[in-house]
Amino acid sequence: MSWLLDPYQTDFMQRAALAALLVGVLAPTVGVWVVLRRLAYLGDAMSHGTLAGVAAAYMAGISITLGALAAGLVMGWVITAFEGRRRLGQDSIIGVAETLMFALGVLLISQTDRIGVDITHFLFGQIVTIDRTDLVIAASLTLLALLTVAVSFGDLRALTFDPIHAAQVGVPVARLRYVLMALISVTVVVSLDTVGLLLSVAMLVTPAAAARLVTDQVSTMTLVAVAIGVGSCLGGLTLSYHLGTPPGPTIALIAVACFVLASLLTGAGRARRRTVSDIASGSAPAASQVATARSAS
Amino acid sequence: MYRVNPPVHDAGCGLLSVDGLGVAYGDVVALRDVTFDVGAGELIAVIGPNGAGKSSMFRAIVGLVSHAGAVALSGAHCHHQRDRMCAAYIPQRSDLDMGFPITVGDLVLSGRRRFVPFGRRPRQADRDAALGCMRRVGVDDLAERPIGTLSGGQAQRAFLARALAQEAHVLLLDEALSGVDQPRTEQLLDVFHALRDDGVTLLVATHDLALARRRFDRCLAINRGLVADGDPRTVLGERELDAVFGSALAGTV
Numbered sequence: 040m041s042w043l044l045d046p047y048q049t050d051f052m053q054r055a056a057l058a059a060l061l062v063g064v065l066a067p068t069v070g071v072w073v074v075l076r077r078l079a080y081l082g083d084a085m086s087h088g089t090l091a092g093v094a095a096a097y098m099a100g101i102s103i104t105l106g107a108l109a110a111g112l113v114m115g116w117v118i119t120a121f122e123g124r125r126r127l128g129q130d131s132i133i134g135v136a137e138t139l140m141f142a143l144g145v146l147l148i149s150q151t152d153r154i155g156v157d158i159t160h161f162l163f164g165q166i167v168t169i170d171r172t173d174l175v176i177a178a179s180l181t182l183l184a185l186l187t188v189a190v191s192f193g194d195l196r197a198l199t200f201d202p203i204h205a206a207q208v209g210v211p212v213a214r215l216r217y218v219l220m221a222l223i224s225v226t227v228v229v230s231l232d233t234v235g236l237l238l239s240v241a242m243l244v245t246p247a248a249a250a251r252l253v254t255d256q257v258s259t260m261t262l263v264a265v266a267i268g269v270g271s272c273l274g275g276l277t278l279s280y281h282l283g284t285p286p287g288p289t290i291a292l293i294a295v296a297c298f299v300l301a302s303l304l305t306g307a308g309r310a311r312r313r314t315v316s317d318i319a320s321g322s323a324p325a326a327s328q329v330a331t332a333r334s335a336s
Numbered sequence: 337m338y339r340v341n342p343p344v345h346d347a348g349c350g351l352l353s354v355d356g357l358g359v360a361y362g363d364v365v366a367l368r369d370v371t372f373d374v375g376a377g378e379l380i381a382v383i384g385p386n387g388a389g390k391s392s393m394f395r396a397i398v399g400l401v402s403h404a405g406a407v408a409l410s411g412a413h414c415h416h417q418r419d420r421m422c423a424a425y426i427p428q429r430s431d432l433d434m435g436f437p438i439t440v441g442d443l444v445l446s447g448r449r450r451f452v453p454f455g456r457r458p459r460q461a462d463r464d465a466a467l468g469c470m471r472r473v474g475v476d477d478l479a480e481r482p483i484g485t486l487s488g489g490q491a492q493r494a495f496l497a498r499a500l501a502q503e504a505h506v507l508l509l510d511e512a513l514s515g516v517d518q519p520r521t522e523q524l525l526d527v528f529h530a531l532r533d534d535g536v537t538l539l540v541a542t543h544d545l546a547l548a549r550r551r552f553d554r555c556l557a558i559n560r561g562l563v564a565d566g567d568p569r570t571v572l573g574e575r576e577l578d579a580v581f582g583s584a585l586a587g588t589v
Binding site: 205255 | 395398399400417418420421424425426427431432433436437438439442443446447449450452454455457458482498502
């Protein structure tokens with residue numbers, strides 16, 4: 040037990056734990072819709088695109104969180120505005136928007152580097168330096184995003200499964216698409232300090248993808264994804280303290296380990312079910328027949 | 337047993353009236369000048385080759401694509417999508433992710449969305465209505481099953497239940513019989529007949545011309561416009577089929 044609690048004796052580690060908890064709850068909750076709507080690339084692009092906002096905010100001397108949030112919202116608006124183009128797939132539009140925002144970010148960083156700003160803090164996260172103000176902002180954004188998901192849960196499910204029917208029965212389809220973009224943007228911003236821009240997609244996609252493998256309902260998938268997310272964030276933070284590794288990548292790797300485990304479990308389960316049903320239907324040889332054939336050869 | 341509210345008619349008007357309907361995607365005309373009138377309790381086969389404009393016609397009727405011409409439901413002209421909620425479009429299953437994690441019960445309940453204010457949970461009355469619709473088409477025992485585990489016929493009945501939960505009186509089914517084996521096709525047709533007898537109107541896009549002749553009351557033949565409309569035995573005659581599909585198909589039904 041002391042192995043688990045020892046790291047959290049100091050104020051900064053307690054704040055880090057709270058920040059990790061927020062990301063562990065928010066990112067998988069939003070990530071469920073990212074995975075179900077097959078928007079993993081959008082999540083990745085959003086995290087990269089936020090760099091422009093971070094750099095611009097640095098240069099302007101305003102809140103980094105606000106800058107990142109604004110960049111994410113602008114990127115979401117650009118993607119939504121161009122979505123209807125019949126000749127272009129959504130992935131192409133996302134690719135162009137990502138290029139625009141990321142290139143802009145790198146360009147601005149090249150200027151900020153001259154004045155000595157360490158941008159790697161935001162690229163890879165620095166959870167142990169999070170202060171009280173950052174924590175309050177992250178908690179407020181998390182609460183707002185979770186409420187939005189809770190209120191629009193049914194509409195998000197209808198939109199994701201059958202957008203045509205959703206539009207027929209009065210779901211505000213266009214508005215909801217933009218809300219989802221905003222949710223992804225908020226998640227990336229909240230993840231900035233914990234895992235950084237480059238790994239925020241890990242928390243957005245990996246726990247939800249692992250949960251999808253072991254569940255058959257969106258509500259259950261959300262609960263399992265959040266459990267994996269919280270476990271990865273707090274487990275990763277604790278492990279990084281003891282191993283002396285950077286928290287961001289440690290958290291991301293634990294989430295990936297959960298995905299691999301879920302994949303192995305469901306793969307083994309599926310193979311077992313297939314074998315049983317094949318034998319029952321007579322389409323596959325029984326294990327004893329396979330063994331006999333092997334020994335004969 | 338749960339019944340949807342009966343459709344309200346203005347005297348002398350059909351349940352669905354389509355007048356001069358046209359759909360274009362940019363420069364490509366998908367459908368031109370389609371006019372027909374449908375009464376309550378009709379079972380209509382909509383036939384035509386791929387790309388004939390069947391799906392476009394259905395989507396235009398429910399207001400999912402912009403169109404020329406007029407659509408009226410129960411005698412009232414439809415100006416907005418909200419005017420058309422008593423018509424339900426059921427898309428082809430291939431257009432949907434059938435592996436999506438949703439149970440039949442939740443799917444059918446989503447049909448009640450128009451009666452549930454944003455942000456509110458469905459009331460008990462909505463749940464009862466959804467259950468009644470599932471019973472009506474015989475999927476109430478599948479309520480807890482994920483949609484992806486159903487057979488083609490069961491899935492189609494679940495979508496019918498969702499449309500009934502929406503309290504739609506006109507159901508537009510796109511390729512509803514595709515990928516459904518023969519015994520289950522007949523079962524599905526029995527459900528269509530039962531709904532028709534209750535006053536629901538069904539327009540079913542199908543490529544099964546023999547079935548259209550045998551089990552439907554009326555046939556609309558579409559090929560970028562309305563080619564023929566009437567009794568299936570007449571519409572599926574050699575000359576009419578030649579006009580719709582070309583000479584290769586004539587005489588095969």
